[in-house]
Amino acid sequence: MSGLFDMGTLKGFPNPPAMARRRRSRQAPHARTHRGAWIAVAALGIAACATMLGTRRAKQPGEEIRQSHAVHAKDLPCVMCHEDVPEAVTVTDRLRPPEAKCLECHSDKKEQKECGFCHADPAHPGTYPPESHAIIISHKLHLKLVSDDCTACHVKLSEYARVRPRPPTMKSCTKCHEHRVDFDEGRCGRCHTDLKRFPLRPVAEFSHAGDFVRQHGSIARSTTDACVQCHDQTFCADCHARTAPMRVELKFSENVTSDFIHRGDYLTRHGIEARSDPVLCQRCHGTSFCTACHNQENVGPGGSNPRSPHPAGWATSHATSARRDIVSCASCHDQGPNSNCIGCHRVGGMGGNPHPANWRQKHSPAEAYGTAMCRYCHQ
């Protein structure tokens, strides 16, 4: 599931094609260089570092406070120490007893300066380590369901000789019918605030085997919530971000088993692929992506020394090809009012009416004179 080390079969969808590798440093006239964005990124980086520095250092839970659930639970009810639990609707650090609660019984130890009775490091006595609360649970609701029997979920807690927190295993949750259904149907978000780091079984069963690369777009558009259980958007962005700097096939050049779209010599076959499925290209790239490269290769009209890639007689034979594959035409000739099609196909031009047969059924003459693009020809 690692985003970098094991791409699985997800990494196969469009990214800048083969030309991008050879033209990585190039930008089209309106591409961004983003000085402002870099300043903002630097600010964000500093803030993020501050956030990380604020993150508590990893400590071994249970090493700060010595306490035995086995001893305490023998004679005392749980709520004797965990007073806030019966009314708690969320999991917080406050559910653990404060020092004052311990001192109700053990004040003599403190008076005698026997800090080591409770604190593992008497020279530096501290409180409990903070915990990550990645579970959504209402103790208030659950205690009613189990008749205030904490051991219904905390099955083994009273046996522990140390305070080391061990949350109930998920079996404790799924033995209840409701949570069993949640588990089976993968409604992870009802309990887990963040599942990304936990390779739980329902996720593994939501397999990416088979024709997943081809189908994942359709699946993700409907069941995005299932995807985000494991993948955040940086994973999607590897392939799908329009701003990505390089082909994912190069970024993960060692992943030879992954089904990448632009693998190998894509430059040679890109024209064939584009004719075969122009929409697949358009989804990510847009025609301007094609134009920028074709102009630099001098096969587009915007090149410094353009030469026509079309066969002889193209001017009189291009209509069928254009009707069939207009996206290929647009990959070089889409320059708005400067497009070379306008010269011949404008109203009164020798190229005639270029619109499809039923065009007038859907577009009124008034529309032609009311839209800037239409006015290129309908002046």
Place this chain on the structure above:
Amino acid sequence: MATSHMKLRAILAGLAALAGGTGLARAESVSASATTIVSGQRDPRDGTVRTVVPFLELVSLRASEINNPLLDDTQIVVSGWGEVVAGDPRDGKSALGDVDVAYLQGSTWHRRVTLRLGRQLVVPGSAANLQLDGLAPTLRVGAGFGLSGFVGVPVTPRFGYSRGEFATGARAFWSRSYESEVGVSILEILGAGRHVFRRDAGVDARYRLTDSLALSGLARWSLPESRMAEADVAANWRPCRYLDVTTDYRRTAPDLFLPRYSIFAVFAQETRDEFGGFVALRPWPRRLDVQGDFHEVHDASGWGWNTGGKASLRFGSNGGTRVGVESRRLRIPGGGYLMGRVFAWQTINTKIRLVADFDAYDLDQPLNGQNRSFFGSGSLVYDVAPAWRAVLTGMENVTPYATHQMEGLLKVIYDGRRAVKEVRP
């Protein structure tokens, strides 16, 4: 463009303020990855070969479970890159950079409302993976019903022109389970001068009928043109872990994927249909995988087909050796190609792996007078330390565009994650 940049700047500043400015925020979990790539390539340009040496740094950071008084499940996700190009860059620009995603996400109102603010991908429904600088809220009203939406500025692609100045959309959905959901959506993207770039209505669904059979599909209807822009239905049957069968049908209208204000959008009204299937077999799980597909393609120019197969075998202790073969044949009116490919990897020890890949193309129609193309690459993968990896890759091309082209790539990856808590099933 300027508007887009200003908005991105404001969004990032807002994220930064929330992340570090208040002192109240504290991330309980942080994961980060950084990839440094240095490559050297010979770049053929209109008859001459130049040398380009890009230095690329990709960084992503994810801070989750950020305790704060405003939102639950708060997380900040940032991914971006910067590049310095030595040698002879194509456009003379030697420094580039961009942000792929940068968003703040959190929930409120008993987690019924989720908000995501910043540069993000909007995936569900008609939005279809729209990269956006903006806000995307989701409301869950209960019983599986909900409403999501987005508003913002579409991100301009690299090497590209604006994909619109303003985008908004909404989707109403009903979710039965994590793999069964139905939604209806609407999308509008406006370009310069408030011209309609896209205005679509859509319906999407994925539904698991039985344990082994799932259906998925989507359709997008172009409102200005009153015709289908895209339709896609698929059925996936997985009777056992050894067999996976998918059959699908797609219809697209390629001209409707051009901006509606493109002059070329008025020239064609054609559809493209594709139908076929896919079969994957795992007769020897974790050792042998075999798969094949066939799709018939039809458009105004006639019929074509696209078929391929792939097999890979793992053997040796712990599957340390893997070899695979792949072939594909694409045949469309006026062209096509036959591709053959061989790939392999060999694990030397727990830290070192060798990877090789070779593919060849035979083109139906010559390109620059050539019918053949060859591409080979080899990689040495070295897991230097936990979370650290180095990869050295060499590539060699013989193509219709270059009689001989070499490229080298050195990659150093850090992929660090700090697991805070473990929950076991």
